[in-house]
Amino acid sequence: xxxxxxxxxxxxxxxxxxxxxxxxxxxxxxxxxxxxxxxxxxxxxxxxxxxxxxxxxxxxxxxxxxxxxxxxxxxxxxxxxxxxxxxxxxxxxxxxxxxxxxxxxxxxxxxxxxxxxxxxxxxxxxxxxxxxxxxxxxxxxxxxxxxxxxxxxxxxxxxxxxxxxxxxxxxxxxxxxxxxxxxxxxxxxxxxxxxxxxxxxxxxxxxxxxxxxxxxxxxxxxxxxxxxxxxxxxxxxxxxxxxxxxxxxxxxxxxxxxxxxxxxxxxxxxxxxxxxxxxxxxxxxxxxxxxxxxxxxxxxxxxxx
Amino acid sequence: xxxxxxxxxxxxxxxxxxxxxxxxxxxxxxxxxxxxxxxxxxxxxxxxxxxxxxxxxxxxxxxxxxxxxxxxxxxxxxxxxxxxxxxxxxxxxxxxxxxxxxxxxxxxxxxxxxxxxxxxxxxxxxxxxxxxxxxxxxxxxxxxxxxxxxxxxxxxxxxxxxxxxxxxxxxxxxxxxxxxxxxxxxxxxxxxxxxxxxxxxxxxxxxxxxxxxxxxxxxxxxxxxxxxxxxxxxxxxxxxxxxxxxxxxxxxxxxxxxxxxxxxxxxxxxxxxxxxxxxxxxxxxxxxxxxxxxxxxxxxxxxxxxxxxxxxxxxxxxxxxxxxxxxxxxxxxxxxxxxxxxxxxxxxxxxxxxxxxxxxxxxxxxxxxxxxxxxxxxxxxxxxxxxxxxxxxxxxxxxxxxxxxxxxxxxxxxxxxxxxxxxxxxxxxxxxxxxxxxxxxxxxxxxxxxxxxxxxxxxxxxxxxxxxxxxxxxxxxxxxxxxxxxxxxxxxxxxxxxxxxxxxxxxxxxxxxxxxxxxxxxxxxxxxxxxxxxxxxxxxxxxxxxxxxxxxxxxxxxxxxxxxxxxxxxxxxxxxxxxxxxxxxxxxxxxxxxxxxxxxxxxxxxxxxxxxxxxxxxxxxxxxxxxxxxxxxxxxxxxxxxxxx
Numbered sequence: 001x002x003x004x005x006x007x008x009x010x011x012x013x014x015x016x017x018x019x020x021x022x023x024x025x026x027x028x029x030x031x032x033x034x035x036x037x038x039x040x041x042x043x044x045x046x047x048x049x050x051x052x053x054x055x056x057x058x059x060x061x062x063x064x065x066x067x068x069x070x071x072x073x074x075x076x077x078x079x080x081x082x083x084x085x086x087x088x089x090x091x092x093x094x095x096x097x098x099x100x101x102x103x104x105x106x107x108x109x110x111x112x113x114x115x116x117x118x119x120x121x122x123x124x125x126x127x128x129x130x131x132x133x134x135x136x137x138x139x140x141x142x143x144x145x146x147x148x149x150x151x152x153x154x155x156x157x158x159x160x161x162x163x164x165x166x167x168x169x170x171x172x173x174x175x176x177x178x179x180x181x182x183x184x185x186x187x188x189x190x191x192x193x194x195x196x197x198x199x200x201x202x203x204x205x206x207x208x209x210x211x212x213x214x215x216x217x218x219x220x221x222x223x224x225x226x227x228x229x230x231x232x233x234x235x236x237x238x239x240x241x242x243x244x245x246x247x248x249x250x251x252x253x254x255x256x257x258x259x260x261x262x263x264x265x266x267x268x269x270x271x272x273x274x275x276x277x278x279x280x281x282x283x284x285x286x287x288x289x290x291x292x293x294x295x296x297x298x299x300x301x302x303x304x305x
Numbered sequence: 306x307x308x309x310x311x312x313x314x315x316x317x318x319x320x321x322x323x324x325x326x327x328x329x330x331x332x333x334x335x336x337x338x339x340x341x342x343x344x345x346x347x348x349x350x351x352x353x354x355x356x357x358x359x360x361x362x363x364x365x366x367x368x369x370x371x372x373x374x375x376x377x378x379x380x381x382x383x384x385x386x387x388x389x390x391x392x393x394x395x396x397x398x399x400x401x402x403x404x405x406x407x408x409x410x411x412x413x414x415x416x417x418x419x420x421x422x423x424x425x426x427x428x429x430x431x432x433x434x435x436x437x438x439x440x441x442x443x444x445x446x447x448x449x450x451x452x453x454x455x456x457x458x459x460x461x462x463x464x465x466x467x468x469x470x471x472x473x474x475x476x477x478x479x480x481x482x483x484x485x486x487x488x489x490x491x492x493x494x495x496x497x498x499x500x501x502x503x504x505x506x507x508x509x510x511x512x513x514x515x516x517x518x519x520x521x522x523x524x525x526x527x528x529x530x531x532x533x534x535x536x537x538x539x540x541x542x543x544x545x546x547x548x549x550x551x552x553x554x555x556x557x558x559x560x561x562x563x564x565x566x567x568x569x570x571x572x573x574x575x576x577x578x579x580x581x582x583x584x585x586x587x588x589x590x591x592x593x594x595x596x597x598x599x600x601x602x603x604x605x606x607x608x609x610x611x612x613x614x615x616x617x618x619x620x621x622x623x624x625x626x627x628x629x630x631x632x633x634x635x636x637x638x639x640x641x642x643x644x645x646x647x648x649x650x651x652x653x654x655x656x657x658x659x660x661x662x663x664x665x666x667x668x669x670x671x672x673x674x675x676x677x678x679x680x681x682x683x684x685x686x687x688x689x690x691x692x693x694x695x696x697x698x699x700x701x702x703x704x705x706x707x708x709x710x711x712x713x714x715x716x717x718x719x720x721x722x723x724x725x726x727x728x729x730x731x732x733x734x735x736x737x738x739x740x741x742x743x744x745x746x747x748x749x750x751x752x753x754x755x756x757x758x759x760x761x762x763x764x765x766x767x768x769x770x771x772x773x774x775x776x777x778x779x780x781x782x783x784x785x786x787x788x789x790x791x792x793x794x795x796x797x798x799x800x801x802x803x804x805x806x807x808x809x810x811x812x813x814x815x816x817x818x819x820x821x822x823x824x825x826x827x828x829x830x831x832x833x834x835x836x837x838x839x840x841x842x843x844x845x846x847x848x849x850x851x852x853x854x855x856x857x858x859x860x861x862x863x864x865x866x867x868x869x870x871x872x873x874x875x876x877x878x879x880x881x882x883x884x885x886x887x888x889x890x891x892x893x894x895x896x897x898x899x900x901x902x903x904x905x906x907x908x909x910x911x912x913x914x915x916x917x918x919x920x921x922x923x924x925x926x927x928x929x930x931x932x933x934x935x936x937x938x939x940x941x942x943x944x945x946x947x948x949x950x
Contacts (some may be wrong), residue, residue: 002555003587005621007343007424010554016623017582020567024636024677048611049580049623053572135415142414161412163438163660165445165747166733167582168674172742182742191426193417199339272331 008200015042015188016049017167018146019130022186023056025171026128029186030087032117033059033079035071036251037208038132040078041197042189044206046130047082054083060129062120063090064112066101066253068230074209089120101255102235108253118154121183125176128184136193140297147171148185156185156301198274202267212270214247214262225258249274337421344547347428347443347471350453351463355484358393359453359522360429363544364418366529412436413443422548432463437470437693437707438660441747444471445733448553449478451543456489456519460502465510466693468503472512473656473709473749475729478550479507479515482543487521491534510696516546557620561645562586562594563723563731565676566638570625578609578625579634584676584730586642587619588626593643596634597721602643604629637678639721639731647731650753651719656711657684659704661738661745667703668835670869671745673716675734681717681872682736683839686832688712703832704746713754717872725749739865772852776810779949780849780878783856783942786867786921787884788913789899790891792930792938793858796884799939801856809854809949814841816859829910835866842870849878854949862918880946883924884938888913890931 005013022029031046033039046055059079079086091099094111101108121129135142145161147169162170173182189197201208211228218229218241227234229241234255246259247270264273348356382393416427428443430436444450450471454464471479481503489495500517507515518527519538526532527542541549563585570578588594592605608615609625618624626640634640641647659665665684673682687710690701704710725732736746773780783800785793794815804811820827824840827833838861845855861867871879891913892900903911910916926945928938 002558003617003619004342004552005554005619006339007341008339010343010621013582013621013623017567020580020623021677024568050570051611051625052576052578052609053570136417139414142416143412158412162744163442163735163747164744165442165735166729167446168676168733168735170674170735170737170742170744172672172737174742191415191417193419193424195338195419196424199335202335203339268331268335271335275334 008196008203011192011196012045012048012200014167014191015045018169018186018188019046019049019055021169022128022130022171022184023050025169026184028124028126029057029128029130030060030121030124030126031055031057031130032132033061033075033086034132034251035061035067035075035078035209036132037197037201037212038134038189038192040206040208041192041200042130042132043078043082044204045188057130058085058087060087060089060120060124060126062113062116063088064108064116064253065090065095066108066112066255068209068211068228068251068254068257070209070211071251074207078207087120087124089116089123091116091119100233101253108256112253121154125181126183127173127176127181128171128186130186130188132189133187134192134194134197135187135190144187144190146187146190148187149173150183150185152182154183158297158301194274195271198267198271202271209251211248211251213265214245214269215265216243217246217259218242219244219246219259226261227257228254228259230254338419341419341422341424342552343424343426344449344550344552345426345428345447346449346451346547347430347440347447347476348451348453349430349432349440349444349467349471350484351432351455351458351461354432354453354455354458355522356429356432356453359451359482359484359520359528360416360427362522362525362528363425363427364416366525413439420544420548425547432467434463434466434693434707437466438658438747440467441470441474441658441660444474444476445729445747447471447474447476449480449547449550450476451480451482453482453484453522454499454503456483456485456492456495456499459499460506462694464503465506465696468507468512469510469691469693469696470709472510475725475733475749477513477553479512480543480546481515481517483517483519484522486519486526486532486535487524491519491526491532493535493537496538516540518543518546554621557585558587560585560620560728561647562588562592562640562642563647563728564624564626564640565678565721565730566634566636566640567677569635576627577631578627579640580623580625581640581677582623582730583618583620585620585728587617588642589617594628595641595643595646596632597639597641597646598649598719599633599638600646601632601634603632639676639678641721647721647723647728648753649719649721651716652754653714653716653722654688654711654751654754655714655734655748656709656725656751657687657704657714657736657746657748658709659706659746661743662706663738663741663745664706665704665746666835667832668839669863669865670717670739670872672737672739673714673720673734673748674737675720675722675732675750676730678720680720681869683715684736685713685715711751714748714750722750722753724752739868769850769852772850774852776852778809778852778854780852781854781880781946781949782845782849782870782874782878783854783880783882783946784845784861784867784870785856785858785882785884786861786924788886788888788891788918789860789911790894790896791884791886792935793860793884795935796928796930796938796942797856797858799935800942803939803943804854810852811854811856812848813856813858814845815857819859829916831863831910831916834862838863838866838870842866842873845870846873849874860912860918862912862916864919864921867921880926881921881924882926882928882942883921884930885920885927886930 091112099108099111133141145164171184219226220239220241245263247262248259264270350356414429418425430440430443483496483499496519518540520527529544530542564581564583566579566581568580570580590605594605595602606627606629608618667686668683670681670683673680687701689698690708690710723731732750734748735744738745785797787793801811801813824837827837848855902908903914912918
């Protein structure tokens with residue numbers, strides 16, 4: 001009797017296999033944890049991969065100080081529930097210079113996220129870092145290997161990627177030197193789509209940030225984007241925040257994350273809305289739009305996840 | 306030969322639209338979608354066969370393209386598209402800047418779409434011969450291949466190459482999609498001729514069956530449903546076929562149980578579980594198991610998962626197993642059905658696809674990774690290279706980027722394996738360069754060589770420890786490396802004299818002397834230099850096993866081979882001594898007159914002149930022969946290596 005595995009069972013098995021390979025072959029792995037739904041799924045899979053042991057690596061949150069308050073709350077709880085150490089890194093230079101999304105545009109992402117990430121990886125000496133990126137998100141990601149090799153300066157060379165055959169992953173790299181070292185970014189969710197993620201969250205009953213569900217929230221409109229006024233740092237330009245029933249398809253820094261007007265308050269309703277929607281997930285993110293057709297490829301070459 | 310049977314045909318338009326039901330009854334929709342299966346397939350074809358257009362069409366028709374993406378596609382199509390004013394779907398999938406600029410696919414891209422029945426992962430692979438390695442990457446994880454042929458051009462050299470590669474990589478389901486039928490007025494005779502032509506070729510290379518269909522990716526004919534333009538075609542549309550074709554998984558579960566151990570889970574003293582992805586078969590608690598290569602047997606106790614113990618584990622699942630007995634088992638071991646184990650060997654015949662800019666070096670030690678086993682391995686001179694366009698077998702001394710050949714592979718330790726045709730996990734491997742860490746080749750094991758099965762290691766009662774104790778010393782291999790004329794032999798000779806005075810048992814292996822006897826069949830090509838060092842390394846190892854302090858004086862120009870010898874010996878026994886003499890100084894000395902000959906072109910492949918010398922990066926000892934006399938250098942070395950106990 002054949003037991004046919006469903007697509008979610010096969011995706012789960014693949015992700016778990018990837019995580020175990022990293023733990024077996026890397027010296028000091030870490031899991032990048034951004035508190036979003038993909039991170040939630042990735043963390044859940046890690047707990048499954050190493051059960052009954054807790055995942056044998058820490059979680060790292062590269063913080064920008066501008067995430068939604070609800071994200072900070074879930075972050076600390078999720079790490080506790082998983083029995084894992086949580087490391088939080090904030091770029092000290094960005095902190096000192098008060099870099100923020102209102103005054104500094106793309107420098108905000110660059111300094112807090114790209115530079116912050118590189119600093120954290122160098123500081124702790126991590127040689128492998130899990131990220132929750134999926135290939136269906138963006139064109140450059142569709143081309144990236146599951147084990148993505150990075151130079152000592154964290155650069156990605158899209159034209160010279162290591163061949164990746166079967167499920168044999170090459171995690172080898174030069175030994176670390178004083179100037180840092182080569183590393184591997186690993187994407188266990190490479191083959192998941194947005195729909196897979198939502199279905200899995202529903203099936204496995206995974207806790208996610210409440211902001212994914214519609215609720216009345218204070219908002220203003222900026223450049224055609226509905227933005228939530230999440231704290232008092234939001235510089236209002238004479239306008240009065242309007243209460244709208246909104247939710248988020250993707251979560252980042254709250255001033256940079258566009259909300260959608262919605263009444264979807266259950267997972268089923270969210271999935272239904274997603275299936276009937278006509279715009280892609282990352283459209284709500286300002287980060288992808290500032291450099292033409294291949295902005296993500298460029299950011300990745302510079303060390304962005 | 307072409308299979309045109311129709312099985313379980315759904316009403317295509319409805320089955321293909323993922324949102325048809327979603328808008329009405331989302332819970333019923335979700336229940337259905339939780340029971341979807343998954344198919345990974347590859348699309349390949351030559352440069353203009355319309356691969357990317359087909360995938361763009363599949364994504365577009367299954368609503369995987371959103372409005373914002375469509376808007377940017379429209380503007381991109383007008384700006385840099387190749388389809389006039391129409392949408393250029395290729396721009397959706399060619400994601401790298403270099404690809405969009407050049408209008409070609411360079412690297413494999415993974416795309417996703419889904420119907421009510423299945424989720425699909427498409428590997429979109431480049432057609433150019435220079436990107437064969439990328440195509441092989443995409444093919445390695447695919448269960449089915451869609452081979453695209455332009456109806457105007459028929460079966461081309463590229464069609465043959467792609468079909469051959471897919472077949473060699475173990476893809477057993479081939480779809481011949483005769484594309485651009487709209488450009489030949491949907492003519493049946495054209496289609497039939499192409500199918501007949503392909504059938505002849507398929508039979509030649511051993512493809513047992515394939516499914517042919519006439520399509521137009523651009524216009525959408527026979528993609529989601531039947532085409533009104535081709536009433537003469539009664540077979541399934543592409544989507545219908547992809548939705549109903551049988552999956553490899555069913556087959557894998559019927560095979561004997563195999564699970565390579567990835568990681569040992571030991572959270573506390575009471576639990577010891579073995580984590581891995583089941584590569585074949587089905588298993589239940591109580592089953593008799595064997596751990597290879599040790600061969601120890603035990604019984605399966607539990608199948609542990611986060612959601613509770615499972616009563617069964619099948620091929621394709623990631624699980625953690627516990628045993629009834631405490632037996633040794635660690636990463637690299639393979640847990641198998643006790644009564645039906647795979648083979649263990651250290652010499653194989655294999656097909657290799659070379660993927661690195663640096664050519665294969667015969668005899669060089671590479672890392673071989675197969676399943677979770679990583680061992681040192683070398684490749685012999687290829688039996689033949691395969692011309693991927695004509696399938697002709699060619700004589701070859703080596704393999705270069707994108708070339709494919711058949712060769713013997715020798716591993717330093719025996720590994721657990723199955724022929725690739727039987728089990729992709731236990732028969733597929735990669736080779737990794739030990740210095741650059743690049744993945745340089747992919748390989749598929751055919752079978753073990755008989756002589757490996759009949760040669761067994763003979764254990765002896767007097768151990769290497771006993772040999773060393775009798776001589777009252779610790780064995781060492783003092784490996785002198787440096788340019789010709791740097792002073793290796795002279796200094797090694799001085800060191801040996803000092804050791805003799807100290808009552809140490811030594812032996813000096815000198816490069817020139819060895820080449821008069823043991824290695825007189827070898828020349829000075831890179832491959833011969835590697836074999837030279839391999840043999841010297843083996844001799845040095847035997848002498849160290851006998852308890853001797855071995856001194857070797859060889860140019861040994863490559864880091865990889867010096868590392869190979871280091872890896873042969875117990876940690877700490879290999880001492881790399883870099884005799885550091887600048888080329889100008891060595892050339893000035895020119896004791897044997899060799900530099901003069903090399904400069905005059907009378908001596909080829911001379912190290913330092915027209916063959917490279919890779920200086921040690923972290924030598925154990927460096928002696929500078931400009932600053933020190935040979936006697937001083939010898940005394941310095943002695944001080945470094947004492948006390949030798």
